[in-house]
Amino acid sequence: MTLQDRDKLHLWHPLTQHKLHPDTIAIKKAKGCILYDENNNEYIDAIASWYTCMYGHCNPYITNKVSEQMQQLDQVIFSGFTHEPAVNLSEALVNILPDNQEKIFFSDNGSTSVEIGIKMALQYHFNQGKKKDTLLAFEDGFHGDTFGAMSVSGLSVYNGPFEDFFLNVKRIPTPTADTIENILKTLEELNNTCNIAGFVYEPLVQGAAAMKMHSPEGLNAILKFCKANHIITVADEVMTGFGKTGKHFASLHLETYPDIMCLSKALTGGLLPMALTTCSKRIYDAFYSNDISKGLFHGHTYSANPLACTAALASIELLQTEAIQNNISRITASHKTFKNRIKNHPKVKTTRQTGIIFALDLNTKMERYGNLRDKLFNFFMSKGIFLRPLGNTIYIQAPYVISQNQLEKIYKAIEEALEII
């Protein structure tokens, strides 16, 4: 029996309607930018396995560090204990994070990092005797699949069964130069009528909204409003963090830094699952007290797993190398050239780019997981390219180590795809 067949007996995959999509692709190994399936077909991983493996699969610098670490200390409780990988990681992070970020709290995935950000924002006010019961978020944001994270995500048909159980959330559109004045007016009204505890947002690029992008100016104005009105700002950089936007973090493109940041995905270079919620001293100080109940009583069993911390530290070291920074510049310039090459194609409606994130919308009707999406996906796979179109959007978020030759193969497959739709 093939892996594909054995999989069908017991496995239930994420975000999958198994009746419509019974077949999975069994991957045997991965190296650099290439995935190898059980029939030895090769695919260029043009979305870095959901934006995680930015330094290439099985990067030897990261795997060597982790295999050394696993001879030394594998796992230990992080309540009342600490260890060198966590301390080293905290120092490296504080060096590259926006300079108001001082404290780092560990969890296991992007959704929980947002969950913790929300709890920090709510309890920040609670600890000062204020009950604020409403959160603010963008209409088309995505923040994960746990309840708090689902609540602040823009409403999706997939959330239907759970909506009655959500937190109170008010939504605003992502800003453009034309709409920002109105959004600020709406904010003013909302702030007068609700007790807004915090604003949760994806800065500059909204991944699950098919790489929707907004400029820093409008977001700056919203963040300034929040600061002036004691609304805690929670930047969900789970996707944008660690170099994707051309700076180490999207928040570094903005004038107002967030109070709280959520990080995961590329944090460990894809080797191990881990997430972080970081915050400023002001947030931390609201929990620092002789009163035990003012502490943040949240904790996951695998908090600050030493192996994941080691992978994260090695990844940050790689991010800061000249080689990776040069690659980021090369990929950014290369996408720009490609964008100019295809932006006037009759099948292309719009193109957009922030750093190494490139997206184009096709001139077709939007069907998020419809037939066109499957047709495109299968076409790309037949060309040896793993791309995962969202509705009528095709986007690239390739590992930083992708070669120019591999990038050209991706571009060529996209150009060929425009001819079959």
Ligand SMILES: *Cc1c(COP(=O)(O)O)cnc(C)c1O
């Ligand atoms: C992926 C993602 C999440 C959720 O992370 P998981 O690790 O899948 O739980 C949250 N926010 C953003 C912006 C993401 O891209």
